[in-house]
Each structure stands twice: as structure tokens, then as C-alpha cells.
Amino acid sequence: MRDVARAAGVSAMTVSNTFKYPERVQPETRQRVLEQALELGxxxxxxxxxxxxxxxxxxxxxxxxxxxxxxxKYVLGMQRAVSEHGYKLVLMLADTMAQERAAVEALIGLRVAGLVLVGTDHDRLTVSLLGKVGLPVVESWTRGPVMDMGVGFDTSEATRQAVRLLLREGRRRVALIIHDGPASRRFVERIPAFQEEMARAGLSGDLVHAVPVSDGFGSGAAALDALLASAPDLEAVICPTDIVAAGVVFECQRRGIQVPKQLAVAGWGDYEIGREMTPQLTTICPRSEIMGSQAIELLVERVQGRIRGPRLADTGFTLIERASTQQVMAEAAT
Amino acid sequence: MRDVARAAGVSAMTVSNTFKYPERVQPETRQRVLEQALELGxxxxxxxxxxxxxxxxxxxxxxxxxxxxxxxKYVLGMQRAVSEHGYKLVLMLADTMAQERAAVEALIGLRVAGLVLVGTDHDRLTVSLLGKVGLPVVESWTRGPVMDMGVGFDTSEATRQAVRLLLREGRRRVALIIHDGPASRRFVERIPAFQEEMARAGLSGDLVHAVPVSDGFGSGAAALDALLASAPDLEAVICPTDIVAAGVVFECQRRGIQVPKQLAVAGWGDYEIGREMTPQLTTICPRSEIMGSQAIELLVERVQGRIRGPRLADTGFTLIERASTQQVMAEAAT
DNA sequence: GGCGGTCATTGTAGCGCTACAGACACAGGT
DNA sequence: ACCTGTGTCTGTAGCGCTACAATGACCGCC
Structure with a gap:
């Protein structure tokens, strides 16, 4: 900074102001400083x-x-919102709670203005640390309870709507596939909603199967395999993601099971593949981008002191009905 | 830090040492400091x-x-390598050159030890800035020429191998689909390799079609549409990604074109979908994870002064042959 | 008993910047 | 001539930490 100041013939403070408060320095001076900065890198x-x-x-x-x-899309939403507010977003990867803890410590170490985490499953130490340093935190993809602020949508309601859709289409033997593993507890929330809604229709909600996240499409094949073994009369499945749903569909194609005629398949997440494959997937669209931008908005407002106390923003969802669950005319429509 | 020092009954320096050079302080003292730090957050x-x-x-x-x-996988590879060396990885999103420039400036502002960028297409100012500050930089997904260091594999050779594979299978009318747009110039490298290899077989390499990145699967449909319009006798396509290849396959399914019988489809990138869909996709596997970790290795060695001067690491690739390009017995094998 | 060596711990200076208060020039009003 | 205000620029102190040199305390050895 001193070098630039000398080169531009001004004081260090003027250089500082040029970058931090451009309006405080005269246009010509600013120009001169910026030129020298560029020159000197x-x-x-x-x-x-x-x-x-x-x-x-x-x-x-x-x-x-x-x-x-x-x-x-979630990250895109965050990125867009931080740019709009003149902030920067730095991201760290955290697949396990231990990694998350390390990431959170590093970010606190960088003295970030706020933090956005995914979900509500965190290491105890992470939570107590965040409580002590008093940093604004948004937890996303959740309806709470949260440490500080949260954004998300009602996954129970989404699950119930998916079940109802399948029942309306005349399916009776419906299964729920979820993910398990350390970082996937959020999928478990869907089970009670599934069972309640099935019970309300006088049906059994016992067809729940968990598969690991990591297997991608393979999880779909594995889940279908397991479910057909215990329920050969399976009529419909609700999948934890469109990836798994696609895996189920692909496995059905291999086995000669017709989708949706013999088996209705519902996905989750409105992934691209769901729109492009044949049949197109019925899915829950989480409006991830809005979730991302909303998380940043909350953070910025909190940092600027415009809101205080706990917040929980509902970013909503849409149930998109497509061919993979439609009983009648599904093939004729193509 | 002072508070912790006071609470633990030591000087600030001892607290500093506890975190930075644990071996310099006695185990009991260290213990006491860490306890107080945890207590005080x-x-x-x-x-x-x-x-x-x-x-x-x-x-x-x-x-x-x-x-x-x-x-x-690329990011996973970087993450794994930084952990091994006791570094942290912070990521910023950059979809355009302008965003990349902003990200690079922010990261230089954070005085990171080194930088990993994707590709060799950068804003002029970004390049000159990086040159001036003398920060170690690795450019990935490239064979150069690079500013400082690079990791990648030979995409021309990969393209040639893909073409040869298709010719071996008896295809003559082969098309190349690439991506265009500001951040996609790296796909253009594949064109000369494609044309050379086609020419070597006495064939025309004029079937080159560019589609935007953003359309995902939709790009495949669009590309197929355009190519069939100008060459109804199309026998094979090489796609820029497995996503586009999947899009082509899905579109073929809609139109009743049999893959691979009537049209061979080769992908790029070894995405999960290529392994799971039917038919499975022939693809170029870029070994992305190794590329990520190799990028970090180079950076760490440079920072530690163990290497100097330009470097270019070849992380190799594999051509994975699967059903989507196999002329004979493709369906019988299923 | 004195000396060098080792080890744990501690003061001090300074990293590059910004908040803040002050300085200085100039305009306009009285 | 004096004051007030405004706009631009500058000096100083200090943010929280670490490098480095320095301080003791203790040990073993001649």
C-alpha cells in the first residue's frame, strides 16, 4: 500500500480510502491511485x-x-445474493460432521460475517462453539429447530402430498425409500409423514427402505431389489432423490417392469434428469435457488441489525406431476 | 487470546504457541490452555x-x-490432498471470466498460499495480476500453455481415440458435438483432433455442432435435431459430456432411433448416469480426482520450495468402451 | 561452585490496514 | 477580518496475532 501511495504521490490513507470509500476521494486522485495499483499489481x-x-x-x-x-442451484442462489449485497461467498466442503466442524472453525478463524450450514445435524462442539462466538448462522434445508436462523420447506407436507398423489392414482402398495448414513438424518423426517398418510387411507406404511447416499443410481436398483423381495405386489415408490428414482426406472427397464403402468415412481428434488428421461419423473421441486438466496438475505439483515432473534423462512415447494406416476394414458400421451 | 491467557494463567505467547506449535509447550500447560479456549469459545x-x-x-x-x-470428484481430490498437507481449501464460484476475476482478487486479498483455477481461459487482467503478485497458480483441465503450473490430460488424444473406436466399429458418418459460450473454449481444442483423425480415414470431419452448456440434457436433443437435419445418414456422435450423450440417447428413444444399432453415442467424463442408463455409455474417463489432488500436490511443493519453474502434470485418461457404441450383439448382451 | 546446555515460557516489535480526529484550503456570509 | 462550513487529504493508534530474542529455571559435568 505504501508503494502505491508513494507512486501516486498521496498518503497511505488516501489509497485505503480509494478502495474502501471511493466517494471520499476526488475522481482524479482516485484514478491516479487505481492506475498505480494496477501497475504494481x-x-x-x-x-x-x-x-x-x-x-x-x-x-x-x-x-x-x-x-x-x-x-x-442452492449455491447459485447464495452466490447471486451475496453479490447483490457486496459480500463474497467462500465455500468449504464438509461431507461428515467432523469435516463440517473443521470447516466451521476455519471460517470462524477467517472471521466471516456469517455462516450458512446445511441441515441441523451438527457436531455438539460445533453448536456450542457457534453459540459462544455469537456468529449469525443460517441452517438451510430444514424447518428447525435451529440454532439461530433457518430456511427450508416442509418435507413432511411434501411427503404427504406425494403419498396422496399416488393414492389418487389408485396405487395401494406404496413404499418409501430414504437415505441413511451419518450426513443423511434429514431423510428420516419423511417416515412419520409417510406412515401417517398411509394410515389415514387405511394402508400399511411398513414399506420403508434405506439405501446409502453414495451409490447414486445404484441405490435405486438396490432398493427396488429389496422392496420387491419383501413386497412382490409393489405398486409405487417414493424416492429420496431423482437420482434414486432414475435408478429405479433404469432397473425396471432392465427387468421389463413397465413404468408407470406396473410401478409408479416419484422422485425428489426436480433434477434435470427427471425432466429429460422417459418417462419423465414426478418430483418435489424444492426451489433450491430461492433457499440459497433467502439464507443470504437473512444473514445480511442480521449483520446489518435489521432483524434479531430466531427466524425460520419457509421457501416452499411444488409437487410436479409428470408421466412416471400417471396411471392412465401415460404411453399414449408421448 | 488475552482472556484465554489470563484464564489459564499463562502469557499470550503461550496460548499462541499452544495452537501453532503444540510441541513447544508442556502437555499440562497445553491442556489447561485448550480447556480454557473451549470454555470461552x-x-x-x-x-x-x-x-x-x-x-x-x-x-x-x-x-x-x-x-x-x-x-x-475433482474437488474431492483437492479436498483430500489439502487435508493431508494440513492446508484448508476455500472455494469460490466463478462461471464467467468476470466472476473468476472477482474471485481471484478476493482470494489474493485473503492472501491464500496458492490458487487452483479451471482451464486456461482467463481475463487479461487476472493473468497480469497473478503474474505481478507472483502467487503459485495451478491451472487444471489443461495441457497448457499455462501461467505457472498445470494439470490435465491430452484431450486431443482422447478425441482421436474416441474417433478411432467408432471407425473400428464400422461407423463412417461421425459427428462431434461441443459446447460453446464464454467459459467453454476448452471444448474447441477437440475439433482439430477430430478432423485430423477423420481425414486420416479418408472421411469428412465437417459434422461439428456446438450447443450451449446450460441446457443440460436438452442440449443433446437440440444437437441431434440439428445434426440429423444436415446429415440424415448420421451413424455416430461424440458428445462433450455424458449429460449431452444421455440427452442424445433419450431423444433417440423418443424418436424411435435405436442406440447403438442405428446410432453410436460416445460421452465424455464418466458420469454416473453413463454407467446406469441403458445402454451404458462409452466415455472418456478423465480421472478427475487425481487431477484435483495432483493440483494441490504441485502447489504444496511449490510453496515449500521443493520445485520451481513451470510444471505440467499429465494425469491421463481412459477410454471406457460400453454398449452405446458397440455395433454387434449390443442388445443380445443385455 | 561455576559453566554451558536445554527447555518452557515471556516481552517486544511489527505484519498491513482502517477508524478517527485533525489539518488545511477555499467559499461564502457577516 | 472573522467565523462557519465543506470537501479533501493526512498522521496516529491499534486491530490480534507471531517471529524472535531474551529470561529464568533446572540439569549435569568438570
Whole structure:
């Protein structure tokens, strides 16, 4: 900074102001400073700046995996919102709670202005740490209870709507596939909603099967295999993601089971593949991008002191009905 | 830090050492400090630390999009390698050159130890800036020429191998689909290799069609449409990604074109969908995870002064032959 | 008993920047 | 001539930490 100041014939403070408060310095002076900065390859040291100012315009986020296209849109939403507010978004990967804890510590170490985490399953230490440092935190993909603020939609209601759709189409023997494993507890929430809705129709909600996240399409094949073994009269499945649903459909094609005629398949997440494959997948669209931007909005408002206390934003969902669950005329329509 | 020091009855320096050089302080003292830190929710301020020490253990990365599963593995590889070396990885999204420039500036501002960028297409200012600050940079998914260091594989050779495979299977009318748009210039490299290899077999290499990245599966349908319009006798297509290849296959299913019998379809990237769909996709496997970890290895070695000067690591590729291009017995084998 | 060596711990200076208060020039009003 | 205000620029102190040198305390050895 000193070099730039000298080169431009001004004081260090003027260089600082040029970058932080451009309107405080005269256009010509600013111009001269910027030219010299460019010439010398000077980029203000954010670390020193934030240290001195005691605040940062960086928001941290952890993402459990970048495999899914829902997360893609979710991150896009966050990115768009941070840009609009003049913040930066830095992301760290966290597939396990231990990794999440390490990521959160690093981000606190960077003294980010706020944090966006996925879900409500966190290490005890992570939670107590966040409580102590008092950093604004948004938990996404959840309806709570949250540490501080949350964004998400009602997955129980979404599950119930999916069940009702299948029942309306005349299916009786309906199964629910979920994911299990350390980072997947959020799928478990869907079970009671599924069972309640089945019970309300006088049906059994015992066909629940869990598969690991990591197997992707393969999970669909495995789940179908297991479900058909215990229920050969299976008529419909609700999958944890469109990926699994696609896996189920592909496996049906291999086995000669007709979808949707013999088996209705509902997905979750409105992935691209669901729109493109044949038959197209019925799915729950989570409006991930809005969830991402909403998370940032909450954070920014909190940082700016415009809101305080716990918040929980409902970003809604849509049940998109497509060919994979439609009993009648499904093939004729193509 | 002072509070922790007071609470543990030691000096601030001892607290600092406890975190930065645990072996320098006696186990009991260390224990006492760590307890107090946990109690008070103290996390060392990385910014102040890095500022004082003049170095950081953070590596920055930009990713153009987190839509693809190749990038998923690539990022996983980087993450694994940074953990092994005691570094942190912070990621920023950059879909356009302008966004990349902003991300690079922010990361330089954070005074990261090194940077991993995707591809060699960068804003002029980004390149000159990186040159001036002298930060170690790895460009990935490329064979150069690079600013500093690079990792990647020979996409021309991969293209040639794909063409040869199709010719061996007896296809003559072969098309190449690529992506275009600002962030996709790397696909263009494949064109000369395609045309050369076709010419070598005495065939025309004029069937080259570009589609936008953003349309996903839809690009496949669009490309097939355009190609069939100009060449109804089309026998094979090489796609820029497995997503596009899947889109082509889905479109063929809609139109009643048999794959691979009437049309051979080769993908690129070894995405999950290519293994799971029917027919399975022939594809170029880029070994993305190794590319990610190799990028970090280069950076760490450079930072530690064990290597200097330009580097270009070849992480190789594999041509995986599956049903979507096999002329004979393709259906009988299922 | 004095000396060097080792080890745990501690002061001090300074990393690069910004908040804040002050300085200085100039305009306009009285 | 004096004051007030405005707009632009500058000096100083200090953000939280670490490098480095320095301080003791203790040990073993001649």
C-alpha cells in the first residue's frame, strides 16, 4: 500500500480510502491511485483490512457434497445474493460432521460475517462453539429447530402430498425409500409423514427402505431389489432423490417392469434428469435457488441489525406431476 | 487470546504457541490452555495470525460450476490432498471470466498460499495480476500453455481415440458435438483432433455442432435435431459430456432411433448416469480426482520450495468402451 | 561452585490496514 | 477580518496475532 501511495504521490490513507470509500476521494486522485495499483499489481490485503476494521464482508458456507443439482442451484442462489449485497461467498466442503466442524472453525478463524450450514445435524462442539462466538448462522434445508436462523420447506407436507398423489392414482402398495448414513438424518423426517398418510387411507406404511447416499443410481436398483423381495405386489415408490428414482426406472427397464403402468415412481428434488428421461419423473421441486438466496438475505439483515432473534423462512415447494406416476394414458400421451 | 491467557494463567505467547506449535509447550500447560479456549469459545483469528506470520495455510480454488459430477470428484481430490498437507481449501464460484476475476482478487486479498483455477481461459487482467503478485497458480483441465503450473490430460488424444473406436466399429458418418459460450473454449481444442483423425480415414470431419452448456440434457436433443437435419445418414456422435450423450440417447428413444444399432453415442467424463442408463455409455474417463489432488500436490511443493519453474502434470485418461457404441450383439448382451 | 546446555515460557516489535480526529484550503456570509 | 462550513487529504493508534530474542529455571559435568 505504501508503494502505491508513494507512486501516486498521496498518503497511505488516501489509497485505503480509494478502495474502501471511493466517494471520499476526488475522481482524479482516485484514478491516479487505481492506475498505480494496477501497475504494481496491488490487491488490498483483506486480512489486514478486516483485522483493522473488525468486520468482514465475507460469508462462509459449507456444502455436504456438490454432486446434486439441487445443491448447484442452492449455491447459485447464495452466490447471486451475496453479490447483490457486496459480500463474497467462500465455500468449504464438509461431507461428515467432523469435516463440517473443521470447516466451521476455519471460517470462524477467517472471521466471516456469517455462516450458512446445511441441515441441523451438527457436531455438539460445533453448536456450542457457534453459540459462544455469537456468529449469525443460517441452517438451510430444514424447518428447525435451529440454532439461530433457518430456511427450508416442509418435507413432511411434501411427503404427504406425494403419498396422496399416488393414492389418487389408485396405487395401494406404496413404499418409501430414504437415505441413511451419518450426513443423511434429514431423510428420516419423511417416515412419520409417510406412515401417517398411509394410515389415514387405511394402508400399511411398513414399506420403508434405506439405501446409502453414495451409490447414486445404484441405490435405486438396490432398493427396488429389496422392496420387491419383501413386497412382490409393489405398486409405487417414493424416492429420496431423482437420482434414486432414475435408478429405479433404469432397473425396471432392465427387468421389463413397465413404468408407470406396473410401478409408479416419484422422485425428489426436480433434477434435470427427471425432466429429460422417459418417462419423465414426478418430483418435489424444492426451489433450491430461492433457499440459497433467502439464507443470504437473512444473514445480511442480521449483520446489518435489521432483524434479531430466531427466524425460520419457509421457501416452499411444488409437487410436479409428470408421466412416471400417471396411471392412465401415460404411453399414449408421448 | 488475552482472556484465554489470563484464564489459564499463562502469557499470550503461550496460548499462541499452544495452537501453532503444540510441541513447544508442556502437555499440562497445553491442556489447561485448550480447556480454557473451549470454555470461552476462542478460535484463533486466522487473519491476524496470517498477517503476523506473513503466510497462510489456505489454498483457494475457483470452480466454474458445481453441476458436473467430474467436478465433484475433482474437488474431492483437492479436498483430500489439502487435508493431508494440513492446508484448508476455500472455494469460490466463478462461471464467467468476470466472476473468476472477482474471485481471484478476493482470494489474493485473503492472501491464500496458492490458487487452483479451471482451464486456461482467463481475463487479461487476472493473468497480469497473478503474474505481478507472483502467487503459485495451478491451472487444471489443461495441457497448457499455462501461467505457472498445470494439470490435465491430452484431450486431443482422447478425441482421436474416441474417433478411432467408432471407425473400428464400422461407423463412417461421425459427428462431434461441443459446447460453446464464454467459459467453454476448452471444448474447441477437440475439433482439430477430430478432423485430423477423420481425414486420416479418408472421411469428412465437417459434422461439428456446438450447443450451449446450460441446457443440460436438452442440449443433446437440440444437437441431434440439428445434426440429423444436415446429415440424415448420421451413424455416430461424440458428445462433450455424458449429460449431452444421455440427452442424445433419450431423444433417440423418443424418436424411435435405436442406440447403438442405428446410432453410436460416445460421452465424455464418466458420469454416473453413463454407467446406469441403458445402454451404458462409452466415455472418456478423465480421472478427475487425481487431477484435483495432483493440483494441490504441485502447489504444496511449490510453496515449500521443493520445485520451481513451470510444471505440467499429465494425469491421463481412459477410454471406457460400453454398449452405446458397440455395433454387434449390443442388445443380445443385455 | 561455576559453566554451558536445554527447555518452557515471556516481552517486544511489527505484519498491513482502517477508524478517527485533525489539518488545511477555499467559499461564502457577516 | 472573522467565523462557519465543506470537501479533501493526512498522521496516529491499534486491530490480534507471531517471529524472535531474551529470561529464568533446572540439569549435569568438570
Amino acid at each position: 496491488y490487491v488490498p490485503n483483506l486480512m489486514a483490512g478486516n483485522l483493522a476494521a473488525g468486520e468482514s464482508r465475507v460469508i462462509g458456507g459449507t456444502i455436504p457434497s456438490i454432486r446434486n443439482s439441487s445443491f448447484y | 476462542y478460535v484463533p483469528n486466522l487473519m491476524a495470525g496470517n498477517l503476523a506470520a506473513g503466510e497462510s495455510r489456505v489454498i483457494g480454488g475457483t470452480i466454474p460450476s458445481i453441476r458436473n459430477s467430474s467436478f465433484y
